[in-house]
Amino acid sequence: MTSTSNTPRRSRPAVIDWLASDLRALLTLSYLGLLVLLALLAPWIAPYSPTAQDFTAILEPPRAAHWLGTDDIGRDILSRLIHGAPASLYASLLAVSIATAIGAPLGLLAGFLGSWPDTIIGRVVDTLMSFPGIVLAIGVTGALGIGLTNGMIAVGIVFSPIMARLARAQTLVVKNELYVDAARCFGASTWRLLRRHILPNAVQPLIVQITLLLAAALLAEASLSFLGLGVQPPQPSWGGMLARAYIYMDIAPAQMYAPGFAIMLTALAFNALGESLRLFLDPMMKDR
Amino acid sequence: MNVATAPVVSARNLEVHFPLRGGETVKAVDGVDLSVAAGQTFGIIGESGSGKSTLGRALVGMLKPTRGSLEYDGAAPPRRRGGGQGRARRDRQIIFQDPHSAMNPRMTILQSASEPLIIAGKSRRVAEARAVAMMERVGLEPGFADRYPHELSGGQKARVNIARALTLEPRLLVCDEIVAALDVSIQADMLNLLADLQNDMGLTYVFITHDLGVVSHISDWIAVMYLGVFVEVGPALELSWAPRHPYTEALLSAEPEPYPAAMRSQSRIILKGEIPSPVSPPSGCRFRTRCRFAKDICATERPPLRELSPGHLTACHFAEELPLSGQKRGPMAAAEAGT
Amino acid sequence: MKIGRRSRVVLGRIAQTGPVIIFATLIVFGLMHIVPGDPAVVLAGEEPTQERIDEIRVQYGFDRPFLVQYGAWLAKALQGDLSRSLLSAEEVTTLIAQNFPNTLLPVIYALLLSIAIGVPLGIAAATRSGSRLDAFVSALSSVGIAMPSFWLGMILVTWFALTWNWFPATGAGSLMDDPRDAIWRATLPALALAGAGIAEVARQVRSALVEILGSQFIRTLRAKGLSDSAILWKHGLKNIGVTLLTVTGIVFNRLLGATVIVEAIFAIPGMGSLIVRAAINKDFPVVQGVVLSMVIVVVLTNLVIDILYGLIDPRVSDQ
Numbered sequence: 027m028t029s030t031s032n033t034p035r036r037s038r039p040a041v042i043d044w045l046a047s048d049l050r051a052l053l054t055l056s057y058l059g060l061l062v063l064l065a066l067l068a069p070w071i072a073p074y075s076p077t078a079q080d081f082t083a084i085l086e087p088p089r090a091a092h093w094l095g096t097d098d099i100g101r102d103i104l105s106r107l108i109h110g111a112p113a114s115l116y117a118s119l120l121a122v123s124i125a126t127a128i129g130a131p132l133g134l135l136a137g138f139l140g141s142w143p144d145t146i147i148g149r150v151v152d153t154l155m156s157f158p159g160i161v162l163a164i165g166v167t168g169a170l171g172i173g174l175t176n177g178m179i180a181v182g183i184v185f186s187p188i189m190a191r192l193a194r195a196q197t198l199v200v201k202n203e204l205y206v207d208a209a210r211c212f213g214a215s216t217w218r219l220l221r222r223h224i225l226p227n228a229v230q231p232l233i234v235q236i237t238l239l240l241a242a243a244l245l246a247e248a249s250l251s252f253l254g255l256g257v258q259p260p261q262p263s264w265g266g267m268l269a270r271a272y273i274y275m276d277i278a279p280a281q282m283y284a285p286g287f288a289i290m291l292t293a294l295a296f297n298a299l300g301e302s303l304r305l306f307l308d309p310m311m312k313d314r
Numbered sequence: 315m316n317v318a319t320a321p322v323v324s325a326r327n328l329e330v331h332f333p334l335r336g337g338e339t340v341k342a343v344d345g346v347d348l349s350v351a352a353g354q355t356f357g358i359i360g361e362s363g364s365g366k367s368t369l370g371r372a373l374v375g376m377l378k379p380t381r382g383s384l385e386y387d388g389a390a391p392p393r394r395r396g397g398g399q400g401r402a403r404r405d406r407q408i409i410f411q412d413p414h415s416a417m418n419p420r421m422t423i424l425q426s427a428s429e430p431l432i433i434a435g436k437s438r439r440v441a442e443a444r445a446v447a448m449m450e451r452v453g454l455e456p457g458f459a460d461r462y463p464h465e466l467s468g469g470q471k472a473r474v475n476i477a478r479a480l481t482l483e484p485r486l487l488v489c490d491e492i493v494a495a496l497d498v499s500i501q502a503d504m505l506n507l508l509a510d511l512q513n514d515m516g517l518t519y520v521f522i523t524h525d526l527g528v529v530s531h532i533s534d535w536i537a538v539m540y541l542g543v544f545v546e547v548g549p550a551l552e553l554s555w556a557p558r559h560p561y562t563e564a565l566l567s568a569e570p571e572p573y574p575a576a577m578r579s580q581s582r583i584i585l586k587g588e589i590p591s592p593v594s595p596p597s598g599c600r601f602r603t604r605c606r607f608a609k610d611i612c613a614t615e616r617p618p619l620r621e622l623s624p625g626h627l628t629a630c631h632f633a634e635e636l637p638l639s640g641q642k643r644g645p646m647a648a649a650e651a652g653t
Numbered sequence: 654m655k656i657g658r659r660s661r662v663v664l665g666r667i668a669q670t671g672p673v674i675i676f677a678t679l680i681v682f683g684l685m686h687i688v689p690g691d692p693a694v695v696l697a698g699e700e701p702t703q704e705r706i707d708e709i710r711v712q713y714g715f716d717r718p719f720l721v722q723y724g725a726w727l728a729k730a731l732q733g734d735l736s737r738s739l740l741s742a743e744e745v746t747t748l749i750a751q752n753f754p755n756t757l758l759p760v761i762y763a764l765l766l767s768i769a770i771g772v773p774l775g776i777a778a779a780t781r782s783g784s785r786l787d788a789f790v791s792a793l794s795s796v797g798i799a800m801p802s803f804w805l806g807m808i809l810v811t812w813f814a815l816t817w818n819w820f821p822a823t824g825a826g827s828l829m830d831d832p833r834d835a836i837w838r839a840t841l842p843a844l845a846l847a848g849a850g851i852a853e854v855a856r857q858v859r860s861a862l863v864e865i866l867g868s869q870f871i872r873t874l875r876a877k878g879l880s881d882s883a884i885l886w887k888h889g890l891k892n893i894g895v896t897l898l899t900v901t902g903i904v905f906n907r908l909l910g911a912t913v914i915v916e917a918i919f920a921i922p923g924m925g926s927l928i929v930r931a932a933i934n935k936d937f938p939v940v941q942g943v944v945l946s947m948v949i950v951v952v953l954t955n956l957v958i959d960i961l962y963g964l965i966d967p968r969v970s971d972q
Contacts, residue, residue: 156955160913162944164940165944168936169685205418209429211375211403212482226418249914252803254929268801290800293800
């Protein structure tokens with residue numbers, strides 16, 4: 027460890043350094059940023075309305091007027107793709123927010139308090155982890171009614187054990203650190219210990235996991251919409267477009283590629299971003 | 315010792331036992347009496363496993379004693395919340411051995427240093443101002459405030475820890491091996507700093523270490539701790555020159571003297587065996603398994619701490635008779651010893 | 654003494670599973686009760702009369718407190734009675750018994766494929782860490798995990814079934830009557846599922862092996878002159894046993910979830926089609942039955958894996 031009393035302050039924030047050095051991070055963030063932009067500006071950017079039907083041009087391959095072709099009732103695929111983005115992004119964010127909002131505090135408490143709260147929370151977490159994800163989501167939509175929000179709430183609940191387990195593991199490590207003891211000695215309340223000492227130091231793996239869960243949530247939404255349990259037609263969704271493509275699979279197989287690629291590419295971007303984040307956040311800790 | 319005012323801290327029969335799986339207990343602190351008057355430095359020396367760190371933590375209230383009493387300024391610590399418990403907490407502080415782990419890696423130096431006062435209810439501005447002042451006082455340049463712990467050297471971090479604890483102006487400051495992790499060259503600086511601060515601020519220290527050279531430098535009183543109990547307590551100088559317990563003698567002899575062997579005042583006493591487990595200490599005198607003077611009675615009867623000369627106590631059956639030699643420094647001493 | 658400890662570990666695991674199953678049944682039962690509005694009204698269907706509603710209320714016991722209802726339901730379930738479908742009035746247990754095998758076949762098939770292909774890929778990537786092969790396998794893994802299984806299924810059907818006619822596009826065979834036919838029909842679905850499975854297995858195996866092969870211990874062996882292949886077989890592979898177990902559990906869980914949708918592509922009469930139809934039609938008993946049976950399968954599988962853990966790796970069992 028060096029004495030750095032004369033080091034000039036860093037001129038650029040760490041994030042810029044990171045993006046400059048990690049191509050993968052740069053690419054994925056750019057792609058995701060672009061996607062968010064498209065989602066927000068969809069009505070103004072998309073060349074056609076997603077519901078505009080044109081029976082003179084059904085199942086057309088890509089050409090000048092329709093860059094990605096048209097579907098079985100003449101709707102422009104590119105426009106539907108763009109308009110499908112907001113639903114997918116919203117769904118992923120919703121599910122992961124719920125998973126984190128439920129899982130992280132539970133894990134934190136379980137790790138910090140130990141003894142019986144830990145055991146009870148542990149059992150509940152184990153139980154939830156035994157439900158194959160989609161199955162519970164489908165079950166919940168069966169009860170609450172079909173719709174994207176209900177389905178993603180269920181997915182969020184199903185994901186929450188993952189966040190809980192991670193939060194708990196991190197809390198266990200951090201709570202034994204000397205600075206937590208020191209703060210306690212100064213008279214810090216439990217709340218202050220959690221908020222200022224434990225949480226900030228436990229949070230990094232959670233951030234990585236959030237990006238990975240975003241990918242999983244996206245796939246879950248696509249699955250639900252494909253089954254007709256998620257986004258309801260005529261609202262466009264990538265999963266719904268795949269469902270339609272399935273119906274016409276034998277006469278127009280090309281229909282399935284655009285939405286499938288959109289789903290895969292976005293999930294890939296989330297996953298890759300997560301990996302880059304993991305590398306970015308870790309060396310900072312290793313700096314000790 | 316000044317008997318007119320109550321001691322800053324006094325312990326009677328203090329025990330701290332930790333339960334283990336399987337019913338046994340680790341008797342880290344097993345019956346300790348101590349009393350520290352205001353403005354003094356009380357040194358506690360022992361090997362690892364002696365229980366000194368546990369004792370230190372119990373003295374500041376981090377650990378609850380399993381038995382015995384603790385009094386601060388003559389009164390028991392307040393029990394209920396709000397009954398002055400916060401103030402009482404802050405009056406007793408401890409500085410840990412590892413200066414790096416004691417600081418939150420995600421907080422700047424200034425944030426860490428001002429945290430105690432913020433917890434105490436001061437506004438951020440006041441807390442930060444005092445923290446900065448204290449950091450200067452301990453010898454840190456002003457530029458450190460916005461740095462993070464990993465950017466500082468060990469010595470600098472140690473100073474921050476000291477400053478941080480002192481912002482609370484505690485009545486009692488326990489220093490748990492705080493110079494052990496530092497380079498020898500810095501150790502002297504740190505000890506001098508602590509002595510200066512004590513003079514200026516009228517602090518009371520309990521100084522825990524395994525290094526007798528360090529503790530005799532700075533302490534008024536020294537207690538030698540072995541396996542959870544004090545085996546000798548006395549004025550620092552007297553204890554180093556004329557120890558009255560075989561263990562103390564062995565510790566003293568382990569201190570390196572910077573002279574060629576022929577000129578050293580005494581030969582090194584090597585203790586046989588290792589420190590026994592605090593789960594089941596030896597019967598009678600705990601030190602007997604490694605003591606070269608051990609007799610039968612040492613196994614059957616536990617020697618109490620008894621006063622041999624004013625303020626100097628020792629726990630040994632044969633304290634009066636044993637030919638123990640203490641620390642005599644320098645070539646003159648060697649000549650005196652007739653080598 | 655060792656055997657005694659191992660038995661204790663096993664019993665401990667089984668004991669831990671108990672509360673989990675109970676909680677799970679509670680959740681499954683509670684599913685029906687999160688329905689907005691009065692369940693009796695919902696069940697009564699279109700334009701219900703008050704009599705019909707009251708009738709249903711008594712018939713299903715909605716007038717009794719929650720825990721009593723739960724108890725009654727649980728008691729019947731333990732006896733194998735999961736009530737009847739609201740649509741077809743068939744017994745739920747019968748439906749499950751008919752459909753589960755059609756689900757399990759592709760899942761287990763896919764699991765085997767994942768291990769059979771994923772493990773060699775992972776080993777190859779780990780032993781040539783940093784090479785183009787390694788990068789290729791990593792890229793393939795990333796794609797495999799990001800690709801929706803049902804999309805992969807659609808692509809496979811389009812090419813292998815519709816275009817080239819190597820496999821049938823739909824349907825499941827009966828394992829009892831004609832195993833070869835059943836397995837042949839299950840191949841495309843299994844491949845669709847295995848995409849993600851292979852990716853996950855390859856990634857985990859590679860990662861675990863790289864760590865082991867780079868460890869101090871192995872470096873010492875190499876310095877002693879042990880050949881690379883000897884190191885790989887004797888030490889490297891022995892230690893990934895735990896990893897393999899973990900990843901098997903994870904992949905199995907995921908496959909059970911993914912198969913629900915893949916079944917829709919291949920028109921397989923399995924748990925997936927059962928629950929989707931039931932969800933759309935609010936056929937609660939079927940929904941509950943499917944969820945419950947899947948949960949039990951998952952819990953039992955995890956239990957077996959945990960027990961195997963405890964037996965393979967003595968360190969793991971000392972929580």
